Amino acid sequence: MRTKTIFDPVLSSEELRGSSRTVAEIEWLLLLLVLLFQTVMVPDQETSAALAMSMFFFAAFVLSFRYANFYRQESHWKIAIETGVMIVFITWVLFYTGGAESPLADLYLLVVIVSALTLGKVATLLEMALITGCYIWLGYPQRAAVDPFSLQSGTVLVAQVAPMLLVAYITTMLSADIRRAYGHMKLLSETDELTGVLNMRAFTAVSDRVFHQAARYARPFSVLMIDSDSLKTVNDLLGHEAGNRLLKMMVQSIQGQLRQTDVLARYGGDEFVVLLPETPCNGAVGVAERIRDSVESAPLTTREKKIGATVSIGVACYPDHGADLETVLERADQAMYASKSAGKNRTTAFSA
Amino acid sequence: MIVNPASTPLPAPDTNTVRGYGLEAVHSARQAAGADIEPGQLRDFSRTVAEIQWLLVILVLLHHVFQGSAEDHTVAVYFGLIIFVATILVFQYFAFLRGPRRWLLAVGTWAMILFVSWVLYHTGRLDSPLLNLYLLPIVTSALTLGQTVTLLQVGLIAACYTFLGYATDASFFTVVSAGNLAAALAPMLLVAYITTMLSQDIHHTMGKVRELSETDELTGVYNLRAFNPIVAREFALAQRHRRILSMLMVDSDNLKKINDTHGHEAGDRLIQHVVGAIRHELRSTDVIARYGGDEFLCLLPEASSADAAQVAERIRKRIADAPVTAGNATFATTVSIGVAAYPDHGTSREALARNTDQALYSSKARGRNRVTVAHGS
Numbered sequence A: 001m002r003t004k005t006i007f008d009p010v011l012s013s014e015e016l017r018g019s020s021r022t023v024a025e026i027e028w029l030l031l032l033l034v035l036l037f038q039t040v041m042v043p044d045q046e047t048s049a050a051l052a053m054s055m056f057f058f059a060a061f062v063l064s065f066r067y068a069n070f071y072r073q074e075s076h077w078k079i080a081i082e083t084g085v086m087i088v089f090i091t092w093v094l095f096y097t098g099g100a101e102s103p104l105a106d107l108y109l110l111v112v113i114v115s116a117l118t119l120g121k122v123a124t125l126l127e128m129a130l131i132t133g134c135y136i137w138l139g140y141p142q143r144a145a146v147d148p149f150s151l152q153s154g155t156v157l158v159a160q161v162a163p164m165l166l167v168a169y170i171t172t173m174l175s176a177d178i179r180r181a182y183g184h185m186k187l188l189s190e191t192d193e194l195t196g197v198l199n200m201r202a203f204t205a206v207s208d209r210v211f212h213q214a215a216r217y218a219r220p221f222s223v224l225m226i227d228s229d230s231l232k233t234v235n236d237l238l239g240h241e242a243g244n245r246l247l248k249m250m251v252q253s254i255q256g257q258l259r260q261t262d263v264l265a266r267y268g269g270d271e272f273v274v275l276l277p278e279t280p281c282n283g284a285v286g287v288a289e290r291i292r293d294s295v296e297s298a299p300l301t302t303r304e305k306k307i308g309a310t311v312s313i314g315v316a317c318y319p320d321h322g323a324d325l326e327t328v329l330e331r332a333d334q335a336m337y338a339s340k341s342a343g344k345n346r347t348t349a350f351s352a
Numbered sequence B: 001m002i003v004n005p006a007s008t009p010l011p012a013p014d015t016n017t018v019r020g021y022g023l024e025a026v027h028s029a030r031q032a033a034g035a036d037i038e039p040g041q042l043r044d045f046s047r048t049v050a051e052i053q054w055l056l057v058i059l060v061l062l063h064h065v066f067q068g069s070a071e072d073h074t075v076a077v078y079f080g081l082i083i084f085v086a087t088i089l090v091f092q093y094f095a096f097l098r099g100p101r102r103w104l105l106a107v108g109t110w111a112m113i114l115f116v117s118w119v120l121y122h123t124g125r126l127d128s129p130l131l132n133l134y135l136l137p138i139v140t141s142a143l144t145l146g147q148t149v150t151l152l153q154v155g156l157i158a159a160c161y162t163f164l165g166y167a168t169d170a171s172f173f174t175v176v177s178a179g180n181l182a183a184a185l186a187p188m189l190l191v192a193y194i195t196t197m198l199s200q201d202i203h204h205t206m207g208k209v210r211e212l213s214e215t216d217e218l219t220g221v222y223n224l225r226a227f228n229p230i231v232a233r234e235f236a237l238a239q240r241h242r243r244i245l246s247m248l249m250v251d252s253d254n255l256k257k258i259n260d261t262h263g264h265e266a267g268d269r270l271i272q273h274v275v276g277a278i279r280h281e282l283r284s285t286d287v288i289a290r291y292g293g294d295e296f297l298c299l300l301p302e303a304s305s306a307d308a309a310q311v312a313e314r315i316r317k318r319i320a321d322a323p324v325t326a327g328n329a330t331f332a333t334t335v336s337i338g339v340a341a342y343p344d345h346g347t348s349r350e351a352l353a354r355n356t357d358q359a360l361y362s363s364k365a366r367g368r369n370r371v372t373v374a375h376g377s
Helices: A002-006 A013-041 A045-068 A076-096 A103-118 A121-145 A151-190 A200-216 A231-238 A240-256 A281-296 A325-341 B020-034 B039-067 B071-098 B102-122 B129-144 B146-165 B175-214 B224-241 B255-262 B264-281 B305-321 B349-365
Strands: A221-228 A263-266 A271-277 A311-318 A347-349 B245-252 B287-290 B295-301 B324-326 B329-331 B335-342 B371-373
Touching: A013 A045, A013 A076, A013 A103, A013 B175, A045 A076, A076 A103, A076 A121, A103 A121, A103 A151, A103 B175, A121 A151, A151 A200, A151 B039, A151 B129, A151 B175, A200 A221, A200 A263, A200 A271, A200 A325, A221 A240, A221 A281, A221 A325, A231 A240, A240 A263, A240 A271, A240 A281, A240 B349, A271 A281, A271 A325, A281 A311, A281 A347, A311 A325, A325 A347, B039 B071, B039 B102, B039 B129, B071 B102, B102 B129, B102 B146, B129 B146, B129 B175, B146 B175, B175 B224, B224 B245, B224 B287, B224 B295, B224 B349, B245 B264, B245 B305, B245 B349, B255 B264, B255 B329, B264 B287, B264 B295, B264 B305, B264 B324, B295 B305, B305 B335, B305 B371, B335 B349, B349 B371
Parallel strands: A311 A347, B335 B371
Antiparallel strands: A221 A271, A221 A311, A263 A271, B245 B295, B245 B335, B287 B295, B324 B329
16 A cells, blocks of 8 residues: 555556566666766866775676666665665765766766656655765765855755756656556557446456455355347347447446446347445345346437347355356356346346 | 467467557557547646646736736736636637647647746746746656657756846856756756656556456457447558458357367367467467467458458468367367458448458358458458
């Protein structure tokens, strides 16, 4: 839970994989730049040794950290730790190359941009605070001579940090725009375009999570399979437009009977699946009956006539009817077919 | 010869060859709208860029108020400010009237670069504390306009640097001054580079999600969300260039029964079989989409209703000739197809779709497993 408050939750681990590779590239780039500085500027021996040591430690960190996490899932923490170490490395290098006045001070921008684009705004704010802290520490020797708390040294600090703040601010803003579009597209990829309920791709992901929670905490859950009895007829008699309307009305009727935590998805052409977490069998049968009733009481009206719409429902529950999700889904499907062959417009709970 | 689909599995959906035209159509439509940014995203960007431009104005004003400068420089800075503010207002107004455009964003960032250069010229050139303001247009363009435009921006900034750092004496043309210039430019390059890189990553994942949102998960063909814009575009093209196009609606005759008797797995197998057959018969320029559970829509640009009926007949035959195998069950399957063409059977998209649907229905009514062309208009 805490992770969500610090990091932007939109990008999942799968989506961070691309960024993670780029972060590695940026780390090597950082190393290269410091190396270049050392070669071109030729600092005195002590500085040279300090820089070499810092580069050695940083390279060792990058290698071992990436090696250790090779097969691990990407997470925000990983990138957060890497950017933190980058800040420490840059601060060390700055300390030996002229403090806050060092020509390498702009390297902080790398960290700022990486965190604004991959970690979200709160994490970026924290990193900015860390960088400001580093600046205060680096500038201390000069300011100690004057007065560390004077207005003048404060102004100098603000002038030094201002570009970082600016870049952090606008990068975060633009990346928020990008993420909003991304979130919207993600939502589209997870919903059925006709009815707006989840598609199977999304249902698989959600139901896996529900199943694992149920299995871990030994809680029940139920599955309803809902199949329209009349879609085929409506499609054939009145055309597909009427059929689509029927589906939408069905979804409305179903949704009216569900709680916030229940999951509704389109399973196929005229079939819907409902997952009821923490609901035992008798509760699920009650819900199914209410859904059946609600669909029946909302007939499809066309210009000429009213057409009654009904559904057949099958119910199966975990752990009573199956030890894994596939079995429960399959049993609910079987129960639904039992409803069909018993004359449609009814609810059947699975019985072995 | 009867092909056993179990021994010769259907080819995996190949996005480049089979749906070649479809993707191309979507891509070119997108390019017209602005590379790979969504309209909603472009609107957000446009608003954020405006905010960044005002931020730039405020920063320059702040600097001016606190630092002060010689009188003629003051006049010059205010002159620059007024021109820049006028530019922002004009472009925002334009974006407001005509909707946000990518080139408006690009021009906005160019204006930012020119304004920053102007202010720098009057506040100490390369030693000016405002030098870092160049980072604003760079980050903006790297995140919103892509790598080529960003490269051009960096080129322009490099030119501005050279201009600002120019000294009339011979010392300008030395290695040292070139080195200093490069060192001053390095942070800009660095920021441009890594911002572009990270934004490429984000765009890449976005492209993947977009593809998911536009394809049917079972068969890999387009869903209606992707199909509708393609149809709209093809229809507009046909109308403008007085071309013909045809539409097929393919519906399985026994999916329901197979689902009921052999289970959903067999039903899925049947749908994949139908898609495979349709794909096999369509040209690379045709577009298929899954319409509902067992219906598929095909759009055949520049095909008359006679051509389309031939294609439909080949699809029908191909499906009827090959039985489907799922698990240990083998069953035959057939499809009914309706065909309608623009402009013969409808001059609007809605009318064409309705007539295709009706033709399909008469195929069903006349005994299924057949092709019917819509009649009249």
